[in-house]
Amino acid sequence: MELRSWRYSFPVGVFLAATCIKILLIPAYRSTDFEVHRNWLAITHSLPLSKWYYEATSEWTLDYPPFFAWFEFLLSQLAALVDPLIVQLDSLSYSASSCILFQRLSVSVTDLVLLYAVLEYDKLPRDKISPVRPTSTLAVLLLLNYGLLVVDHIHFQYNGLLFGLLLLSVVRILQGRCLAGAFWFACLLNFKHIFAYVAPAYFVYLLKHYCFKHRHTKGQDNAIRTPSFVNFDVVKFVKLGALVIIVFLVSFGPFLYLGQMGQVISRLFPFKRGLCHAYWAPNVWALYSLVDKVAAVVGRQLGVSVSAASMVSGLVGEMSFQVLPSISPPVTFLLTIAAMLPALIKLWKRPSTPLDFVKALILCAYSSFLFGWHVHEKAIMMVTLPACFLAMEKRCYARIFLVLSTAGHMSLFPLLYKPAETPIKLSLFILCSLLTLLVLERHYRFHYPKGGEKTTPESVLTREDEPWLSKIELVYVIFLMFIQAYCIFLHELLPFTKQLQFLPLLLTSVSCAIAIVWTWLQLYFKVLFG
Numbered sequence: 001m002e003l004r005s006w007r008y009s010f011p012v013g014v015f016l017a018a019t020c021i022k023i024l025l026i027p028a029y030r031s032t033d034f035e036v037h038r039n040w041l042a043i044t045h046s047l048p049l050s051k052w053y054y055e056a057t058s059e060w061t062l063d064y065p066p067f068f069a070w071f072e073f074l075l076s077q078l079a080a081l082v083d084p085l086i087v088q089l090d091s092l093s094y095s096a097s098s099c100i101l102f103q104r105l106s107v108s109v110t111d112l113v114l115l116y117a118v119l120e121y122d123k124l125p126r127d128k129i130s131p132v133r134p135t136s137t138l139a140v141l142l143l144l145n146y147g148l149l150v151v152d153h154i155h156f157q158y159n160g161l162l163f164g165l166l167l168l169s170v171v172r173i174l175q176g177r178c179l180a181g182a183f184w185f186a187c188l189l190n191f192k193h194i195f196a197y198v199a200p201a202y203f204v205y206l207l208k209h210y211c212f213k214h215r216h217t218k219g220q221d222n223a224i225r226t227p228s229f230v231n232f233d234v235v236k237f238v239k240l241g242a243l244v245i246i247v248f249l250v251s252f253g254p255f256l257y258l259g260q261m262g263q264v265i266s267r268l269f270p271f272k273r274g275l276c277h278a279y280w281a282p283n284v285w286a287l288y289s290l291v292d293k294v295a296a297v298v299g300r301q302l303g304v305s306v307s308a309a310s311m312v313s314g315l316v317g318e319m320s321f322q323v324l325p326s327i328s329p330p331v332t333f334l335l336t337i338a339a340m341l342p343a344l345i346k347l348w349k350r351p352s353t354p355l356d357f358v359k360a361l362i363l364c365a366y367s368s369f370l371f372g373w374h375v376h377e378k379a380i381m382m383v384t385l386p387a388c389f390l391a392m393e394k395r396c397y398a399r400i401f402l403v404l405s406t407a408g409h410m411s412l413f414p415l416l417y418k419p420a421e422t423p424i425k426l427s428l429f430i431l432c433s434l435l436t437l438l439v440l441e442r443h444y445r446f447h448y449p450k451g452g453e454k455t456t457p458e459s460v461l462t463r464e465d466e467p468w469l470s471k472i473e474l475v476y477v478i479f480l481m482f483i484q485a486y487c488i489f490l491h492e493l494l495p496f497t498k499q500l501q502f503l504p505l506l507l508t509s510v511s512c513a514i515a516i517v518w519t520w521l522q523l524y525f526k527v528l529f530g
Contacts, residue, residue, distance in 0.1 A: 038099060041086060083096060085099070147408065148163070151412065165185075166188055173357055173358075181202075198382070201364045205354075285332075288327070332371055339366075340367045399468055413508060486504075
């Protein structure tokens with residue numbers, strides 16, 4: 001009982017420490033997302049259901065699925081008690097101290113869902129997937145995650161709630177509770193539809209491991225099962241399908257009854273946006289855009305006629321390239337699916353465990369982030385947060401995670417562009433990075449001493465004296481730091497600042513994109529051939 005109590009008390013202690021940091025961040029900079037969510041409180045409180053997805057008094061119209069709208073509705077009941085002006089439609093850009101305090105604290109309270117997912121992770125049987133599963137390591141990686149602190153508690157969003165649901169769903173899958181995992185993921189999709197990016201991994205794994213009667217392969221572990229098409233379980237398939245359909249009917253049913261599905265869908269999927277977001281997300285299209293710019297400059301030097309681009313300033317909207325072919329949404333969709341397929345095929349064809357599902361989920365998130373249409377820089381958390389599970393399983397995955405999280409978190413720096421927030425974002429980054437390195441070092445020094453418990457090729461990667469970064473990776477991480485030093489401190493001091501205002505964003509995006517693509521290739525290689 002004492003050991004179990006310690007396992008629970010440490011994550012709770014980490015959560016309380018993180019909450020103290022969040023309270024200190026209450027007066028910090030707030031993005032337009034703060035007003036977005038305040039307006040959604042007003043919409044859901046002041047208007048009947050039939051008008052939620054039609055209201056357009058503010059430019060920040062409701063564009064999340066219905067479960068999130070109902071979540072805002074519940075919050076609005078409390079907000080009205082705190083300050084009635086919060087939930088008035090004409091209170092545009094309202095930022096009274098009562099409003100700021102209420103919305104900031106609402107984010108911190110809903111982070112309890114993430115804490116619950118961490119505590120549920122501790123209930124996994126130690127021999128189910130891996131003998132290594134200390135909740136303390138996961139607690140630090142998730143509850144003191146730099147991305148969540150910056151995006152939720154400075155920039156302002158509710159990712160702690162959303163990723164808490166995602167990770168709870170993953171934990172249920174790891175526990176072998178497929179229906180529960182499917183239920184929480186279906187709920188998540190009805191909170192924020194961007195998580196459809198990882199739905200293929202759920203579909204393949206649940207179809208294979210839940211909807212087929214399995215036979216164990218001789219000589220292999222009982223947890224590793226292969227499906228036989230002749231043993232397709234129709235009853236389980238119907239149960240799984242009915243569960244998902246019921247969740248979606250509860251969510252969208254009222255709007256289907258009102259005949260408003262077309263309007264709701266148009267709000268959820270606005271296609272009048274460009275390939276890249278205002279700040280280029282550090283993905284393949286950032287590199288593609290850079291190549292186009294370089295080719296245009298070279299072309300002009302050679303006397304070649306080059307058309308003007310529509311995305312040189314980094315603004316949202318339709319965009320075209322100067323030299324390279326323009327990219328359309330169908331192209332990004334096909335590339336995303338193609339990038340996912342190898343991981344999904346392996347998950348289906350070869351014997352797999354729940355941990356293989358986590359790998360496929362991460363690779364699906366990677367593929368969507370790298371090749372998707374109009375990807376936001378904040379979407380990198382769809383990769384970095386689930387990757388925390390892998391970081392604790394093998395040192396080789398932990399090494400990939402360190403490079404990924406470093407580049408991914410640095411790519412979030414431009415979100416906090418005001419000078420007053422510079423000390424905050426840098427100190428938080430240093431603190432969270434050091435904590436990540438320390439807990440992973442402790443994790444592998446404690447659980448894999450002197451080469452690991454087995455003499456296998458993998459044991460070479462679990463030696464306690466093995467460096468966390470290769471020489472090339474170490475040099476590149478230092479290079480990233482120099483890039484950020486220039487972007488944050490030097491760029492504004494140079495005479496050409498006004499002519500190259502987008503240069504810091506370009507440098508940040510491209511330099512981080514190289515590291516993220518590198519980690520994607522590394523992880524894919526280990527998943528397919530490791």
